Amino acid sequence: MRRRHELCDLLDERRPGYSLPQPFYNDPDIYALDIEGVFNACWLMIGFSVELPKPGNYLAMTIGRTPVVVIRDRAGAIRGFFNSCRHRGAQICQDGTGRAAKLVCPYHQWTYGLDGRLLHAGAMPENFDANDHPLRPIHVEVVAGAIYICLAQTPPDFAPFRRALEPMLAPHGFENAKLAHQYVLVEKANWKLVMENGRECYHCAANHPELGISFPIGISANMSIEDDTRMRGYCQRMAAHGLEVGPTDGSWWQIARFPLNEGMISMSPDGAPLVKKPMLDLDGGDTGSLRFSIEPHNFCHALGDYAFMFSVLPVGPEETHVVAKWLVHEDAVEGVDYDVPSLINTWDMTNRQDRDLAENNQRGVNGLGYLPGPYSPKAEGLVLRFIDWYCERMRAHIGAPSARIAEVA
Numbered sequence: 001m002r003r004r005h006e007l008c009d010l011l012d013e014r015r016p017g018y019s020l021p022q023p024f025y026n027d028p029d030i031y032a033l034d035i036e037g038v039f040n041a042c043w044l045m046i047g048f049s050v051e052l053p054k055p056g057n058y059l060a061m062t063i064g065r066t067p068v069v070v071i072r073d074r075a076g077a078i079r080g081f082f083n084s085c086r087h088r089g090a091q092i093c094q095d096g097t098g099r100a101a102k103l104v105c106p107y108h109q110w111t112y113g114l115d116g117r118l119l120h121a122g123a124m125p126e127n128f129d130a131n132d133h134p135l136r137p138i139h140v141e142v143v144a145g146a147i148y149i150c151l152a153q154t155p156p157d158f159a160p161f162r163r164a165l166e167p168m169l170a171p172h173g174f175e176n177a178k179l180a181h182q183y184v185l186v187e188k189a190n191w192k193l194v195m196e197n198g199r200e201c202y203h204c205a206a207n208h209p210e211l212g213i214s215f216p217i218g219i220s221a222n223m224s225i226e227d228d229t230r231m232r233g234y235c236q237r238m239a240a241h242g243l244e245v246g247p248t249d250g251s252w253w254q255i256a257r258f259p260l261n262e263g264m265i266s267m268s269p270d271g272a273p274l275v276k277k278p279m280l281d282l283d284g285g286d287t288g289s290l291r292f293s294i295e296p297h298n299f300c301h302a303l304g305d306y307a308f309m310f311s312v313l314p315v316g317p318e319e320t321h322v323v324a325k326w327l328v329h330e331d332a333v334e335g336v337d338y339d340v341p342s343l344i345n346t347w348d349m350t351n352r353q354d355r356d357l358a359e360n361n362q363r364g365v366n367g368l369g370y371l372p373g374p375y376s377p378k379a380e381g382l383v384l385r386f387i388d389w390y391c392e393r394m395r396a397h398i399g400a401p402s403a404r405i406a407e408v409a
């Protein structure tokens with residue numbers, strides 16, 4: 001394991017405004033510290049409450065090396081647990097989705113309730129107390145239908161994010177939606193390269209002709225479009241409908257509503273809506289997009305007719321899973337009101353183009369010729385924000401002084 005002072009030296013080595021030194025993008029020890037300091041410590045967005053419609057529905061996934069399960073209990077609450085049996089630690093639910101009346105470990109059949117209590121453990125001595133062996137809980141927060149989890153014992157304060165997101169997201173009706181499609185895209189790139197790519201549109205004009213039809217690719221870091229008159233008109237129109245535009249943010253989150261390109265109503269191949277039954281039924285669905293994102297790993301776009309989630313889960317120093325999900329109104333009928341290939345077309349093309357860019361970035365960064373380069377403050381403001389946030393998070397994790405405090409001093 002790379003020692004603390006080595007990481008500290010590498011963090012100190014980073015020039016402000018520049019990309020990271022090479023080991024941050026491919027070193028197995030730094031990857032292990034990323035999992036500890038970032039993915040085991042921060043809030044993560046994993047999906048939507050409508051994916052767990054009934055008691056016993058669960059979503060199981062692995063964060064770094066930690067299997068977790070998020071499940072709806074009998075009272076209807078969404079709870080989360082470490083997905084490791086309290087007997088000898090076997091993974092209880094396999095990664096994916098499912099429904100179970102009880103959680104039964106496949107190894108020796110210890111059986112847990114949906115609230116995590118141990119209900120049955122065969123062949124144990126008389127003095128064995130099942131109450132001493134419940135599943136270990138993780139933190140779960142559900143905001144207007146979006147599910148966030150945190151594996152830390154003491155998570156970062158969630159309340160300011162909830163206060164900001166809830167009123168802006170609630171009108172989009174995520175609780176009356178359904179999952180129309182999801183997939184996992186495997187990318188042979190470090191998770192930070194995947195996220196850097198996802199935090200800028202500097203590359204969009206040359207690489208995303210399909211996205212560029214509807215998405216304002218020159219958008220600023222605070223999600224404002226260049227045409228002031230149109231931006232003002234959009235803000236007034238949204239205000240008239242009681243929809244807050246923002247932008248608003250905290251150190252690890254951002255929320256803003258923004259207009260699409262002139263005349264475009266959805267992020268779609270021609271800007272026309274893709275779902276006949278809208279999620280947000282205003283102005284024919286012409287509400288632009290509500291973008292909400294959290295460091296370290298996610299962004300979402302809630303449009304008038306559908307919503308899209310992009311969350312990154314690292315699986316190795318040079319391998320990342322992108323979890324992509326699409327929501328539509330629960331009453332929209334597949335084949336009648338929408339079809340999946342059209343619904344996912346724009347973001348699916350974009351995801352695959354971005355995968356190629358991230359993998360190509362990884363190859364170049366791995367070479368002897370790589371030196372950290374300068375981000376464009378105008379076009380890569382959110383990348384800079386992400387990387388600065390990451391460096392501060394890692395400094396806090398290893399107990400090193402903050403670079404910002406050092407700069408001020």
Ligand code: FES
Nearest residue numbers: 085087088105108
């Ligand atoms: S490890 Fe789960 S029952 Fe033995």
Ligand SMILES: [Fe+2]
Nearest residue numbers: 197208350354
């Ligand atoms: Fe992209």
